[in-house]
Amino acid sequence: MLKTQFLSYFTHWGYSKTQIFELNDNDILCDNTSSYIFGMQFFYILFFNLFNERLKAFGKSEKKIAIFAFLFSMKKIQMVDLGSQYQRIQNEIDEAVIEVIRSSAFINGPAVKRFSEKLSQFLKVKHVIPCANGTDALQIALMALDLEPGSEVITSDFTFISTAEVIALLNLKPVLVDVLPDTFNIDPQAIRKAITPKTKVIIPVHLYGQTANMDEIMEISKEFNLFVIEDAAQSIGSQYFSNDGYTYYSGTMGHIGCTSFFPSKNLGAYGDGGAIFTNNDVLAEKLSMIANHGMKVRYYHDVIGVNSRLDTIQAAILEVKLKYLNEYNERRNQAAQFYDKKFTNHPQIIIPCRDPKSTHVFHQYTIKVPAEHRNSLQKYLNEKEIPAMLYYPVPFHRQNAYQCYGYQEENFPVSNHLAEVVLSLPMHSELSEDQLEYITETLLEYFKIKS
Ligand SMILES: Cc1ncc(COP(=O)(O)O)c(C=O)c1O
Numbered sequence: 001m002l003k004t005q006f007l008s009y010f011t012h013w014g015y016s017k018t019q020i021f022e023l024n025d026n027d028i029l030c031d032n033t034s035s036y037i038f039g040m041q042f043f044y045i046l047f048f049n050l051f052n053e054r055l056k057a058f059g060k061s062e063k064k065i066a067i068f069a070f071l072f073s074m075k076k077i078q079m080v081d082l083g084s085q086y087q088r089i090q091n092e093i094d095e096a097v098i099e100v101i102r103s104s105a106f107i108n109g110p111a112v113k114r115f116s117e118k119l120s121q122f123l124k125v126k127h128v129i130p131c132a133n134g135t136d137a138l139q140i141a142l143m144a145l146d147l148e149p150g151s152e153v154i155t156s157d158f159t160f161i162s163t164a165e166v167i168a169l170l171n172l173k174p175v176l177v178d179v180l181p182d183t184f185n186i187d188p189q190a191i192r193k194a195i196t197p198k199t200k201v202i203i204p205v206h207l208y209g210q211t212a213n214m215d216e217i218m219e220i221s222k223e224f225n226l227f228v229i230e231d232a233a234q235s236i237g238s239q240y241f242s243n244d245g246y247t248y249y250s251g252t253m254g255h256i257g258c259t260s261f262f263p264s265k266n267l268g269a270y271g272d273g274g275a276i277f278t279n280n281d282v283l284a285e286k287l288s289m290i291a292n293h294g295m296k297v298r299y300y301h302d303v304i305g306v307n308s309r310l311d312t313i314q315a316a317i318l319e320v321k322l323k324y325l326n327e328y329n330e331r332r333n334q335a336a337q338f339y340d341k342k343f344t345n346h347p348q349i350i351i352p353c354r355d356p357k358s359t360h361v362f363h364q365y366t367i368k369v370p371a372e373h374r375n376s377l378q379k380y381l382n383e384k385e386i387p388a389m390l391y392y393p394v395p396f397h398r399q400n401a402y403q404c405y406g407y408q409e410e411n412f413p414v415s416n417h418l419a420e421v422v423l424s425l426p427m428h429s430e431l432s433e434d435q436l437e438y439i440t441e442t443l444l445e446y447f448k449i450k451s
Contacts, residue, residue, distance in 0.1 A: 109312035127284035130310035134260025158415035185212035206235035228254030234363035
């Protein structure tokens, strides 16, 4: 009986049956990092068995029992559950890491090339240049374009700081534009309005996992002879249905694309990592050189470069995880659909919009709630052991470090509004239905209490 429940429980949580039998037969319960969690889940099942009937007899609803019991389990809800994700592919990851250690090929080992080639095949892009992180990817991309100091680079006002940061670091001018209220992505009309004779580059950021309107952005770039660097740090695996009838992966339509393998990203390493994409052979060579101290031949430096390498251990891990990227993105979509179902038509919750031009990989599931509720809702969820984050509480144009550029408040009505109403809920490939049920019920309960 208990074994049956064990089985259904783990199946329910997404563990394969093989793993369940491994658990029973090989007694790994006491001998790995997951034993603690498994032990607590065992306790949860025991608890459920013992008290289920009693609580029912007391007239409690099944849902309440589930929530009550859930609170006793140690499967803590996290924004990103890297531990559980690791457990499902532990053998493969361990083997890949040990292989690197045994080979001692720590710098530019074979896994770096293998992973880059596999990613290039996956994304259907000609060149993948690995580097140390997503911020470096953006910086190297800009460095490869040989821009005059003071050249203007148009980017989104509402995203992570890396984009504006590297523009400013390279003595270029970050020209910030507003975003669209539904997709949160850069507004092509605002890009048009911001173009001056000094504009040289547009950096659209594909925020939260959905690709920006690349058809319009590429059209603008052709019209004004501008480079486009896509920031696909949050959108790896997202597909864009272009007006030319083809489907492209996010990050492969501009002159250069960049991504991050920060651990919480959809394709996350176990440390830092990044990559640059391009279909242009000349740019590819330059990007590789810049990432490698500006050299093609060892100790001969043709351009000023940086030291930005993807660590071999990270490449080996990413090579394993790339095989699961579609599955991870699918699981994120399933979690998003669960949230959608619970929140659709709620008068105070606006669910993320789906752009028909792009698939969504849900790096974040970000709802909009009335500004007067946002912070107290976040606090309420946190008190109930549900992490919820503000991505992003302050738009670029209001950041202290960027005041020297003299941005005008009236140009950013949407990003200012978003900064007050967005709330990102836990989103990763390992969310169980029990967790989703608990998160959604708790969130809905907040509005019931407050209304
Ligand atoms: C949109 C965006 N761009 C760039 C980056 C920078 O990536 P990294 O942290 O790897 O430098 C991030 C990472 O959080 C990001 O979300």
